[in-house]
C-alpha cells in the first residue's frame with residue numbers, strides 16, 4: 001500500500017491567545033482544536049494571527065509566525081531592525097520586545113528548564129531569577145546594543161551578503177546588522193558583492209584593532225581580491241580539507257580580557273560579546289574562590305581564558321590543567337599562558353583525556369562545554385575528583401539543567417546561579433552555576 005501523503009499545514013492561519021515563552025525564541029499557543037503552536041514574533045498574553053511555517057496535519061506541534069498582532073503586549077516595541085520579522089532574518093528573536101522584557105523572557109526560560117530537567121526552583125538553584133545585562137548594554141527601548149564582534153554572513157547566488165532566514169538556507173540580504181559591533185560594520189561586508197563565495201565571516205577583536213575576514217568559497221569558487229579599506233587579515237576555508245588557511249595578514253586576532261592579551265587563531269572560540277569574557281571570569285572566580293596551592297581544572301578551555309585567571313590565583317604552589325579538543329586552540333592556549341609554568345594544557349576530548357591524565361583529585365573545577373553540555377559520564381568523573389567547588393559556565397540552559405541533575409545524583413548541588421544577557425535581541429542566555437558537595441541523598 002502507498003503511504004498517504006502528508007498534509008502540509010504551511011500557510012494555514014489561526015487566531016490564538018499567546019501563552020508562555022518556550023526555549024528557542026518563541027512562545028507557546030494552542031489552537032481551538034488544542035493543537036500546539038510555537039509562535040515566533042509574538043509575546044506572552046498577546047492575541048495574534050499565527051501563520052504556520054512548518055508542520056503537517058499529523059505533527060505533534062506546528063511552528064508559526066505571528067503575522068498580525070490583534071492585542072499587543074505592553075512589552076512590545078516596533079522592531080528597530082528592518083530585517084526582523086516574519087519570513088525575514090533569523091538572527092534575532094526578540095527585536096520586538098523591550099530590552100527589560102527580553103531579559104525577563106530569558107529568565108522564564110532558564111527557570112522552566114531548571115524546573116523541568118533538574119527539578120530545581122530558582123531558590124534551590126541559588127538564583128534570584130534575574131538575567132543581568134552586560135556592562136554598557138542598558139539601552140532604552142527602540143535602541144540596540146552593537147555587541148556582535150563576530151558575524152557570519154551568508155552569500156546569495158548574486159554574491160550579496162546577508163543572514164540566513166529562520167530554519168532556512170535562504171539568505172535575507174541586508175545592508176546593515178544592528179547588533180554587529182562597530183568594528184564589524186566598518187569592514188563593510190554588506191556594501192560589496194562576494195561572487196563565488198558561500199559565506200564571509202567578519203571578526204572585529206574587541207581588545208585590539210585586529211580585524212579578520214574568513215572566506216568560504218562555493219565549490220570551485222575563486223577567491224575575490226579583498227580590497228577592504230583597513231588592514232585586515234584574510235583567511236579562507238579550504239574546499240578540499242575544510243581547514244582554515246591564511247591568505248594574507250595575521251592568522252589570529254588579539255583579544256583582551258582578565259588583564260591579559262589572548263591570541264585567538266583561525267576559527268578558535270572566543271566569546272562574541274565584548275564584555276563576555278571579563279563578565280564570566282569575574283563570576284567564575286567570585287564563585288570558586290580559588291586558594292593558593294589549589295589544583296584546578298579548566299575543561300573545554302578554548303584558548304585558556306579561565307586557566308589563565310585561575311593560575312594567577314592559585315599561585316606558584318598551585319597547578320592548573322586545561323583540556324581542549326581544538327588543535328589550534330590548544331596551541332593558542334599554550335602560547336597565551338607560556339609565562340605560567342604551573343599551567344598544563346592537554347589536547348583532546350574531555351571524556352577521553354581526563355581519565356588518561358591519572359588525576360584522582362582536584363580542588364576546584366571550571367567547565368565551559370559546548371551547547372550539548374558535559375553529559376553523565378563526564379559529570380560522574382568530575383564528582384569523583386571530589387572538588388571543593390565547581391563552576392559550570394553554560395550557553396544552553398537545557399544542557400545545564402540536564403547536567404545539574406547528573407551532578408545532584410553524584411552529591412553536588414548549585415549554591416549560586418547567575419544568568420547574563422550576553423546575546424541581546426536573540427534568545428540566547430549565558431549562565432554560571434557554582435556547585436558544592438552535599439551529603440548524598442540529602
Ligand SMILES: C[S@@+](CC[C@H](N)C(=O)[O-])C[C@H]1O[C@@H](n2cnc3c(N)ncnc32)[C@H](O)[C@@H]1O
Pocket residue numbers: 269270271299300301302303304305306323324325326329348349350351368369370
Ligand atoms: C564554549 S567554548 C569555551 C571556551 C573557553 N572556556 C572560553 O571561555 O573562551 C567550548 C570549547 O570546548 C571545545 N570542545 C568542544 N567539545 C569538546 C570536548 N569534547 N572536549 C574538549 N573540548 C571540547 C571547543 O573547541 C571550544 O573551544
